[in-house]
Amino acid sequence: MSIQYTSDITALEKKAGQKAARTLSRRLKLVLGTATTKQSGLMLKGAGASAVMKFGVLDNITVRATSVTFKQHFGFEGIKKNGVRMKMKPFNHFDELFNGTKALDTLADEIGAIRAEQITRNIRF
Numbered sequence: 001m002s003i004q005y006t007s008d009i010t011a012l013e014k015k016a017g018q019k020a021a022r023t024l025s026r027r028l029k030l031v032l033g034t035a036t037t038k039q040s041g042l043m044l045k046g047a048g049a050s051a052v053m054k055f056g057v058l059d060n061i062t063v064r065a066t067s068v069t070f071k072q073h074f075g076f077e078g079i080k081k082n083g084v085r086m087k088m089k090p091f092n093h094f095d096e097l098f099n100g101t102k103a104l105d106t107l108a109d110e111i112g113a114i115r116a117e118q119i120t121r122n123i124r125f
Contacts, residue, residue: 009056009114009118010053010056010057012114013053013057013058013111013114014051014053014058016058016107016110016111016114017051017052017053017058017061017107018051019106019107019110020051020061020103020104020106020107021049021050021051021061022049023101023103023106024049024061024063024097024101024103024104025047025048025049025050027097027100027101027103028047028048028049028063028065028093028097029044029047029048031093031096031097031100032044032047032065032069032093045066046064046065046066047064047065047066047069048063048064048065049061049062049063049064050062050064058111061104061107063094063097069093071088072088072090072091072093073090073091073092073093073094074090075087075088075089075090076088
């Protein structure tokens with residue numbers, strides 16, 4: 001396997017991961033923007049997604065959000081810093097995020113095609 005071919009595969013996987021991350025980031029901001037909360041502006045500020053490459057292959061897609069977003073997704077029950085007892089029902093932001101887009105299915109298809117091509121090139125008859 002040549003060095004040029006390996007860098008082409010890495011570039012293709014990175015491009016596919018970045019495309020999926022952009023789609024998930026846009027969808028996350030859409031989901032959080034339509035949330036009926038007072039803190040939706042705060043939630044939008046740190047929201048996003050990024051592709052993480054490790055050892056020349058796509059390792060994962062990282063979803064970034066504020067702690068407020070995660071508390072609202074899972075709900076919160078307890079005593080706040082000011083001593084007030086609070087119970088908040090879950091909003092399920094991430095369920096809407098992943099169910100509302102086909103970004104992960106498309107990413108799986110693209111990565112599968114890239115790696116299948118890599119395997120067929122390495123087979124020697």
